[in-house]
Amino acid sequence: MIVRTLAEAENSNRKIVSPDGNWDSTRLLLKDDNMGFSFHITTIYAGADFEMHYQNHLESVFCMSGEGEVETLDDGKVYPITPGTIYILDKHDKHVLRATQEMKMACVFNPPLNGKEVHNSEGAYELEAETI
Template identity: 50%
Template sequence: MIVRKLEELKGTDAEFKAAKGTWTSRRMLLARDKMGFSFHDTLIHAGTETYIHYANHLEAVYCVGGKGELQDLDNGVTYPLYDGVMYALNGHERHYLRAEEELRMICVFNPPLTGREDHDENGVYPLLTEED
């Protein structure tokens, strides 16, 4: 059994801050935990916009706080984000994530992240393994 507390992850290498400063991810379960997915408590900082294209991963996201929007660049639809909204990127959709207020998002990735991933210039997380 794995039990982790958010307050114990803060300030450790499990708390990963994007190089562009738009988000902070507290990475609660990673590939090394051998669960088949990774699990994250992520803050999208107020007033930011992040271009994302998960070409190598599927992601499900549940908003538990804040206010923002998700703009799907593949279908042109913009979805409001607030506490209680979930979205799943099951088709590797290119999108913008915008935070009007700080968003708190609970995220699951498949394949699982190692904890070292950050978006590249194309909005993609590299497909890393524990050996990389």
């Protein structure tokens, strides 16, 4: 059994801050845990507006608090994000995330992240990044 607390993880090397200042992500479950997915609590800072394109991963994102929107770039659809909303990037969707308020998100990635990933120039995470 694996037991971790968010508070402990936030005060360790499991908390990653984006170089662009849009988010931080506390990685509670990673590839080395051998569960087949990773689980993170991510904070999207108020005013953040950035493009992502997870070419190597599928992601599900559940909004726990805050408000914003996600726009799918292939069709230009905009979806409001509020507490209780989940969006699922099941087709490696190229998208823009905008936070009108700070948002706390629970995120699941498949395949799992190694730990130190930040977005590359295309808005993706590398498949084999450095481990924590």
